[in-house]
Amino acid sequence: MDSQPLPxxxxxxxxxxxxxxxxxxxxxxxxxxxxxxxxxxxxxxxxAIADLGRPGLCYRTALFDEDGSVSWLFPRSNTTELIxxxxxxxDHLDDARYRERAVAYGNQYAxxxxxxxxxxxxxxxxxxxWYWRDDSTYTGGYSMRAPEALQRLSKVTGDARYLEAAxxxxxxxxxRQLDSGLVHIVGWSPAGGWGHPDLIGCRYVYTVATFxxxxxxxxxxxxxxxxxxxxxxxTIMQQPDGSFFQNYHPETLEIPERSIKQHFYSxxxxxxxxAYRVFRDERLIESARxxxxxxxxxxxxxxxxxxCLYPHWKTDQAEHATPIHDxxxxxxxxxxxxxxxQWRDMGEKLWLQGWMTQADRPDLxxxxxxxxxxxxxxxxxxxxxxxxxxxxxxxxxxRVARCEVWFQTHFILAARRLL
Numbered sequence: 057m058d059s060q061p062l063p064x065x066x067x068x069x070x071x072x073x074x075x076x077x078x079x080x081x082x083x084x085x086x087x088x089x090x091x092x093x094x095x096x097x098x099x100x101x102x103x104a105i106a107d108l109g110r111p112g113l114c115y116r117t118a119l120f121d122e123d124g125s126v127s128w129l130f131p132r133s134n135t136t137e138l139i140x141x142x143x144x145x146x147d148h149l150d151d152a153r154y155r156e157r158a159v160a161y162g163n164q165y166a167x168x169x170x171x172x173x174x175x176x177x178x179x180x181x182x183x184x185x186w187y188w189r190d191d192s193t194y195t196g197g198y199s200m201r202a203p204e205a206l207q208r209l210s211k212v213t214g215d216a217r218y219l220e221a222a223x224x225x226x227x228x229x230x231x232r233q234l235d236s237g238l239v240h241i242v243g244w245s246p247a248g249g250w251g252h253p254d255l256i257g258c259r260y261v262y263t264v265a266t267f268x269x270x271x272x273x274x275x276x277x278x279x280x281x282x283x284x285x286x287x288x289x290x291t292i293m294q295q296p297d298g299s300f301f302q303n304y305h306p307e308t309l310e311i312p313e314r315s316i317k318q319h320f321y322s323x324x325x326x327x328x329x330x331a332y333r334v335f336r337d338e339r340l341i342e343s344a345r346x347x348x349x350x351x352x353x354x355x356x357x358x359x360x361x362x363x364c365l366y367p368h369w370k371t372d373q374a375e376h377a378t379p380i381h382d383x384x385x386x387x388x389x390x391x392x393x394x395x396x397x398q399w400r401d402m403g404e405k406l407w408l409q410g411w412m413t414q415a416d417r418p419d420l421x422x423x424x425x426x427x428x429x430x431x432x433x434x435x436x437x438x439x440x441x442x443x444x445x446x447x448x449x450x451x452x453x454x455r456v457a458r459c460e461v462w463f464q465t466h467f468i469l470a471a472r473r474l475l
Contacts, residue, residue, distance in 0.1 A: 117458060134188055257304075
């Protein structure tokens with residue numbers, strides 16, 4: 057990609073409608089949206105607990121048919137953003153029930169050695185999280201985001217075991233960090249060993265945050281050094297226009313094909329802000345600003361952000377064009393640390409787009425408060441998934457909407473910055 061000057065953060069100033077939007081973002085409306093979003097997480101949790109008969113669970117995905125009925129998918133979601141979202145709900149809504157949910161989920165995640173963080177006979181994989189597809193695979197993608205949530209749980213409860221669990225993750229990540237700076241933790245199973253030797257998603261640059269938080273927890277200089285290596289990889293992988301391609305070769309950082317998955321940018325924003333909390337490193341702000349500038353080119357053209365720009369990957373076909381709002385959290389943070397108004401404008405508009413899709417159906421607890429994304433209109437007939445673990449990609453023609461925990465939690469995290 058040819059190098060070119062980046063546009064000014066004020067390039068799209070004429071689109072800024074903060075004064076017009078402010079009345080829609082008053083505190084009671086935001087808190088009401090938070091309360092409804094939490095109620096949907098309650099429903100997803102209670103359904104998973106009832107179906108599997110144990111505490112600390114939450115379904116990852118709901119598919120809704122045209123009559124409003126729901127199909128729940130993947131009860132062992134292992135998405136630690138749920139811990140952060142529940143603790144935020146407890147604080148902002150003054151509701152202790154959400155603190156209890158965060159602790160129960162954190163206990164299942166940290167201390168279940170099979171369906172949480174792996175602690176079996178294969179020591180080289182300790183600290184990898186059970187994959188939400190329940191296919192006997194463990195992955196670092198669902199443990200790299202855990203140390204900050206575990207650190208917060210430790211502060212809330214006084215239980216140091218959460219910090220010990222974070223260090224299980226850290227030791228494996230240190231051992232698996234390549235010379236390139238990436239941590240090769242995409243997939244592992246007791247039967248097959250390490251998988252995906254030639255491919256890693258750009259969201260794995262999140263390890264800048266993993267190592268930063270582990271340094272914050274331990275003071276161990278190994279984590280500071282690993283952070284620097286991860287940051288070098290991130291800098292190399294980020295293109296001159298601020299973008300990241302969807303996948304890279306983990307050792308060489310070469311690009312296997314030039315698809316872009318803007319959904320992954322929310323992961324990268326999360327990692328940059330988490331690492332910045334620890335190190336206050338201006339290089340993180342520079343990367344975040346460049347990525348936001350790239351997003352702004354799409355956003356102000358389409359007045360939205362699609363899941364993918366170039367959907368070459370088969371698993372993205374079912375949702376590649378859906379508009380997403382999960383970068384609102386990162387954009388609002390970037391406004392806070394830079395004062396640049398464009399990021400506030402984008403963040404507020406994306407959050408309001410999510411709010412406008414939030415179901416208002418108190419008569420249907422499994423639907424009320426869900427942030428809904430539509431099902432592709434190209435689906436004409438029902439089709440069976442390739443296997444049970446791909447059920448979230450196989451739509452029946454009567455299905456009209458879906459809701460996922462990731463978007464639900466990030467709506468909550470962004471709302472925290474609006475209050």
